[in-house]
Amino acid sequence: MITGASSGIGLAFAHALAARGADLILVARSGDKLNSLARELVHCHGILARALVADLTESGAASDVHARASALGLTPNIVINNAGFATHGHFDTLSLERQLDEISLNCRAVVELTHAALPAMLNQGEGSIINVASTAALQPLPYMAIYGATKAFVLSFSEALWQEYRARGVRVLAVCPGATDTAFFDVVGAAEAGVGTRMATDTVVNASLQALDRGQSHVVPGGANRMLGLLPRILPRQTILQIVANMLRPRHQGSM
Template sequence: MKQVNEKWALITGASSGIGEVFAHELANKGSHLILTARSENKLTELAKKLTKRYGIQTEVIVTDLSQAGASAKLYHECMERGCSIDLLVNNAGFATHGYFEEQNLLRNHDQMMLNVVALVELTHLFLPEMLKNRSGAVINVASTAAFQPNPYMAVYGATKAFVLSFTQALWEENRKRGVQFLTLCPGSTETAFFEALGTNDAVVGKKVTPEHVVEVALHSLGTSRSYVIAGRKNYLVSQLNRLVPKKVMLQMVSRLIRPTHK
């Protein structure tokens, strides 16, 4: 992976799950950290723990990135604190599940703002300095849901397909300019994702640990990959859409994640 010792990394959604593991692993490698999420108590406790254990600098910025203008405020706060970001981990995100017309429209709006808009805005804000330094990396967390439409999780699947397409495009734009882009595509993972989702109906296959997901991502930095899928079985399943007719693939996915209440 790229050298992160004494560099600053910004991790969104850092209070739990994959984001928290990114914080531990990067701190262990000597990276200074800006941790952001909505949970101030969790972030503060994590920051103290990482500083004490690894001797790194940590900054906590509490923000709700689903709100308009939050990305710009986060960027300016980083600049005011004198933190030049060398690694941006756009990890924050959530999903909704169920029949589309039954889902809360405002909740889906927030989902699109967080999964797509905030990710694009933060990338746009932090990329120029990386290009100026001809150094840096952006890890955008998508999902294996990015590789095919997802009935009953239509908005989530579409947002993650956007993240995959967007990040691969920027990988090509920037691969000779000193900045690496990587799309991380986890499958079902042992995090609070499904608790926040409010159901386990969308679990596909055996859950992997967030530690494995982060290990795969960090190992892939510095390689020529534009995306990486955590787990061999997840990789094989994600490639089925190349072999199976779209109609059949949609029916397969539908059976796997259909709500059990209907």
């Protein structure tokens, strides 16, 4: 089961796992995109692919989509919590409702779907949960404060579960990609942010699946990203905040 499967990293996970012969449950809000993707994957790889449309910002939606899959006899043994979005701008000027939806999708939906999926995995004595966090989890993000905080939650939550369940056959991995070649920054209204070269989605997915196979608790794809991730451990926190603020400061008003 892949959330946010219709684009970006979620789409790359769908193609990579289909190529490995995995049957897929594709979850996103766009029914047209999901159904088109499901048909493509079935045609190209001969797998089973089922599209389940859901708005995971809604309370209970993630639990419900797992129940819908189970009712179809499609209880997943791999769950990839990829769906998420960010807001960019001064915290006080951003829509509170939008930021609360951001928390719901980035955090609550991850918790709900993980909680729904774990019992069957534990009964089987095996299973995998991949939660897509971000290098944003490694330090606070001025002007993207809610996004950074939600991804820090995902990283902490995932690593705690890694320790809780690894002896019971369930692998949990937090993926912390840096800037990736998706529409993320365009959608969030931060296309001008100084985030450097963007990594290919396939590179992120391959690093993630390799880390899962090795039983890691988290992975930061890319050597440059791993080096940058070490800076908060070396430099004073206020220095890091100033650097990040200079990268992400809105260049114009009217950010999302």
